[in-house]
Amino acid sequence: MKRVIVQLYLLCALAAATAAGPLTGIVPSADELGAFDRVEEPELFSAGRLWEYINGAAPAYLAYGCRGVLTFVVLHSADSTEIIVDVYDMADTLNAFGIYSSERSTSAETIRMGSGGYRSANTLNFWQNDCYIKLTSYESTTESANHLSRMAAILSEKIPQRGKKPGRFNCFPDEDRIENSDQFISTDVLGQEYLTRGYCRDYLTGERKIRIFIIESAEEEQAGRYYLQYRELRRSLGAIEEIKCEFADEGFNAEDSYYGSIHFARWSRFLIALMGIQEQQRCGSIVQQITDSLSSQRK
Numbered sequence: 001m002k003r004v005i006v007q008l009y010l011l012c013a014l015a016a017a018t019a020a021g022p023l024t025g026i027v028p029s030a031d032e033l034g035a036f037d038r039v040e041e042p043e044l045f046s047a048g049r050l051w052e053y054i055n056g057a058a059p060a061y062l063a064y065g066c067r068g069v070l071t072f073v074v075l076h077s078a079d080s081t082e083i084i085v086d087v088y089d090m091a092d093t094l095n096a097f098g099i100y101s102s103e104r105s106t107s108a109e110t111i112r113m114g115s116g117g118y119r120s121a122n123t124l125n126f127w128q129n130d131c132y133i134k135l136t137s138y139e140s141t142t143e144s145a146n147h148l149s150r151m152a153a154i155l156s157e158k159i160p161q162r163g164k165k166p167g168r169f170n171c172f173p174d175e176d177r178i179e180n181s182d183q184f185i186s187t188d189v190l191g192q193e194y195l196t197r198g199y200c201r202d203y204l205t206g207e208r209k210i211r212i213f214i215i216e217s218a219e220e221e222q223a224g225r226y227y228l229q230y231r232e233l234r235r236s237l238g239a240i241e242e243i244k245c246e247f248a249d250e251g252f253n254a255e256d257s258y259y260g261s262i263h264f265a266r267w268s269r270f271l272i273a274l275m276g277i278q279e280q281q282r283c284g285s286i287v288q289q290i291t292d293s294l295s296s297q298r299k
Contacts, residue, residue, distance in 0.1 A: 026087060026131075026158050033074060033154065036083065040073040053086075060102065061088060063187050064095040074151075081147050086134070093130055093163040098184040100127035103134075106180045106202070114156050115163045118180070124148040129161040168199045168214055171293035173286055176210070178202040189215050190273065192233070194226055211259065213273040214290060220269045227266040234262065243280075247288040248272065253280075267291045 027042060046068045050058040053069055070087035090096050093115075100116070103125065108118035114133065117126025121140040126133050133155055137144040169182050181202035189198030195215055203210040217223035227250065234240050234254040245251040251265035259275035263283040266272070272290055277283050 026155070027070075027072065027085075028154050028158055032158070034150075035077050036074040036151065036154075037077055038072060038074045039082075042070050042072040042087075045069045045071070061090070061099060064099045064102075065091045065186070066095075066099075067091055076147055079143065081139075081144065083135075083147070083151060088132060090130060090132065094166060094184060095186065096127045096130050096132050096163065097165060098186055100125065100132050101183040102185070104180055106178055108180065110180060113152055114159070116165065117152070119145075119148075124152050126152060126156070127163070128156055128159045129163045131159050166199065167297060168216070169201065171214060171290050171297070172199075172201045172212060173203075173289055176203040176205050178204055189213065190230070192230065194229060195271070208276060210274070210276040212275070212286070212290075213271070214294075215271040215273070217269045217271070223266055223269045223271055227264075227271060230264065230271070234264070245287070246284060247291050251287075263287075267294065270294055 027038070028036075030038070045053045047062060047066055050062065050066060050069060053071065054061070058066075067089040069089070072085050074083045074085060075081070076083070088099075090099060097115070104118055105120075108120055111117045111119050111124070111126070113124070113126040114128030114131075115126070117124065119125070122137040122144070124135040124145075133152060135148045135152055137148055165182065166184060172182075178201075181200075183200050185198040185200060187193070187196050189195035189200075190213065197216040199214045199216075201212055203212070215226075217226060231240065231252055234252070238255055241253040243251050243253055245265055248265035248267040251263065254262040254264065256262050256275065261274075261276060261278045263274040263277060263280075264271070265287055267287075267290075270291075272287055274283050274286060277286070
């Protein structure tokens with residue numbers, strides 16, 4: 001028997017007292033399933049029990065606000081292909097995109113499904129609205145791939161609203177970008193627990209990899225504190241160079257063992273980190289583009 005694991009991370013708004021309701025509403029009916037038959041009733045694991053179901057993967061999902069998982073099994077009537085469906089409630093579209101972007105490989109084949117998707121020889125993953133749908137097959141055949149695609153389409157039809165990638169990514173430069181590298185990082189941005197809500201994109205200039213971060217704070221005063229805190233961290237690791245920023249409120253340059261050059265700046269309630277760019281003129285141009293775009297988004 002072929003076995004297909006379909007992990008469906010359905011991130012739907014869900015009140016604790018009626019947690020199963022909205023999630024089970026996503027479960028396709030017998031008519032909607034078509035050639036698939038459900039062979040197990042859904043089982044709900046709350047956030048506190050997430051470890052029981054996905055073990056060591058739980059912290060990553062909880063960091064993106066996971067509030068529970070609903071799981072059930074379906075079977076393809078023609079060839080007995082088994083599909084396990086896991087439905088994860090992540091509360092909002094930003095976290096849905098976040099967990100999707102954290103698991104997506106830049107080398108994966110992109111597909112048009114939901115708000116964005118990708119596939120490999122035996123997987124098909126996509127996100128839509130408050131949902132992250134992840135389908136994995138033990139087989140890498142044309143037939144199993146077709147089952148994954150069909151199941152994905154059935155589930156997509158059950159989820160209202162498609163959702164959009166966060167608008168902050170419109171503030172990043174496009175030149176030399178690495179496709180599928182956009183990522184929302186909910187916690188521990190740059191390895192610092194106080195830095196949250198980070199957006200990043202990777203670039204390749206020649207053979208040199210570059211990474212750009214935009215880190216959002218609730219207010220300007222908070223961003224200022226975090227800027228000073230990170231500056232002192234970099235100072236403790238080596239010399240830094242305070243710079244006069246034409247397009248930001250303050251900034252400094254530092255050296256990093258992995259990226260080489262770091263250009264770090266604060267503008268209003270945003271922190272901007274350019275990793276791996278040596279040319280100061282280019283840094284200034286990028287910071288200007290980012291701050292102009294942030295300003296046009298009314299901060």
